[in-house]
Amino acid sequence: MTVKEKDKQYFGRGNPAMDLKVVKAEGSYIYGADGKEYIDFLGGAGVGNLGWGVGEIEDAIRNGERPSYIYPNFYYKPWTKLAETLAKLSPGKLKKSYRMTGGSEAVEAALEMATMYTGRKKILSIEGSYHGNTIGALSIGASKKREKFPNLLEDCLKLELPLNKEKLEQVSSLLSSKEVAAVIMEPVIINLGVVIPEEDFMAGLDQICKETGTLLIMDEAITGFGRTGKMFASEHFDIEPDILCMAKAITAGHAGMGAVITTEEIDDKVGDKIGLYSSYGWHPIAVDASLAALDYLRQHEKRLFENINQLAETFKKGISEVNFKNTSEVRIKGAAIGVDLEDEDYASTIKEKAMKKGLLMNTEGPSLLFLPNFQMTKETAFKGIDILKSCV
Numbered sequence: 001m002t003v004k005e006k007d008k009q010y011f012g013r014g015n016p017a018m019d020l021k022v023v024k025a026e027g028s029y030i031y032g033a034d035g036k037e038y039i040d041f042l043g044g045a046g047v048g049n050l051g052w053g054v055g056e057i058e059d060a061i062r063n064g065e066r067p068s069y070i071y072p073n074f075y076y077k078p079w080t081k082l083a084e085t086l087a088k089l090s091p092g093k094l095k096k097s098y099r100m101t102g103g104s105e106a107v108e109a110a111l112e113m114a115t116m117y118t119g120r121k122k123i124l125s126i127e128g129s130y131h132g133n134t135i136g137a138l139s140i141g142a143s144k145k146r147e148k149f150p151n152l153l154e155d156c157l158k159l160e161l162p163l164n165k166e167k168l169e170q171v172s173s174l175l176s177s178k179e180v181a182a183v184i185m186e187p188v189i190i191n192l193g194v195v196i197p198e199e200d201f202m203a204g205l206d207q208i209c210k211e212t213g214t215l216l217i218m219d220e221a222i223t224g225f226g227r228t229g230k231m232f233a234s235e236h237f238d239i240e241p242d243i244l245c246m247a248k249a250i251t252a253g254h255a256g257m258g259a260v261i262t263t264e265e266i267d268d269k270v271g272d273k274i275g276l277y278s279s280y281g282w283h284p285i286a287v288d289a290s291l292a293a294l295d296y297l298r299q300h301e302k303r304l305f306e307n308i309n310q311l312a313e314t315f316k317k318g319i320s321e322v323n324f325k326n327t328s329e330v331r332i333k334g335a336a337i338g339v340d341l342e343d344e345d346y347a348s349t350i351k352e353k354a355m356k357k358g359l360l361m362n363t364e365g366p367s368l369l370f371l372p373n374f375q376m377t378k379e380t381a382f383k384g385i386d387i388l389k390s391c392v
């Protein structure tokens with residue numbers, strides 16, 4: 001039986017598989033069992049911020065001396081070290097981290113914290129967004145999912161795009177009744193094809209949240225750890241999140257992990273009541289991977305962030321030379337690149353053609369989504385864009 005046949009028989013897939021059997025990943029390339037190499041603009045959907053096979057991180061995992069498991073209610077020095085590192089990296093007053101296994105769990109925890117802290121049950125989020133696969137996360141995501149899942153939570157309010165100054169009036173009227181526990185969003189909405197909210201909107205949102213006692217939750221599962229050209233995308237705006245969700249690049253792809261970080265003030269009120277037990281949250285292997293990944297990110301911060309800016313320019317220039325069949329809107333924030341083609345089928349066709357020619361990418365509805373790693377060279381980026389040119 002071939003891998004594909006066995007996969008079909010035994011392996012649960014919520015989404016159809018791409019026709020690629022991976023045998024190796026290195027730097028900006030993925031290698032298939034067919035002997036072909038693929039330029040990786042997909043970046044594991046935002047997991048691989050440093051490229052694949054970073055020696056320092058692999059060594060830390062291979063050579064790390066650690067217990068096989070730590071029961072959550074024990075002390076463990078590397079947990080404290082990681083929590084301290086996250087507090088130092090995080091914007092504003094965010095200080096107390098909770099152990100999570102991934103992004104969905106972090107989002108659930110953030111919603112729990114916000115509702116417990118405020119005693120309110122409504123949540124406001126952005127229509128069409130994605131925050132994970134659990135019932136709470138799906139409930140605050142795209143409303144069209146309600147057709148498929150009859151059991152999503154009520155009391156989830158949605159704000160339509162665009163996120164501009166004019167939208168603040170609606171935000172104000174939704175929050176004024178003081179029934180909304182929190183507003184949750186990605187500060188740069190990568191899951192909608194890199195939608196960049198207007199600065200006035202974000203500043204106004206922060207202000208209205210403060211006035212109405214509504215918490216501001218930033219879901220930085222993808223945007224965190226440099227993706228948009230700042231350590232956290234919240235830093236692009238004049239805002240102070242009360243809770244921030246982290247996942248994906250927290251280990252640069254070497255182990256499953258998430259985190260939710262909040263302020264001392266919120267933690268003081270909910271910390272000893274909320275529970276948030278997680279058997280595998282911050283497993284010792286994942287913690288070694290994360291500490292090494294964050295150490296690498298900080299040690300090479302200057303070079304990496306310069307390259308992110310360089311990549312933004314390279315993609316901007318390269319994409320402007322691609323003859324898409326219809327007008328496209330290109331949205332770039334650091335190493336998050338969205339090309340809105342206003343046609344979902346066209347976007348998927350390009351993705352499929354590109355894969356056959358050795359370029360991997362993602363699509364978000366009608367947008368192409370490129371999430372290159374921060375060490376990708378200009379040459380590799382242009383090589384990928386050349387493939388893209390031949391697919392449109």
Ligand SMILES: Cc1ncc(COP(=O)(O)O)c(C=O)c1O
Pocket residue numbers: 045101102103104105107130131132133186191219220221222247248258
């Ligand atoms: C913004 C955002 N939040 C949450 C999640 C869920 O993360 P995970 O897949 O680790 O559960 C994702 C995953 O794509 C995401 O993009």
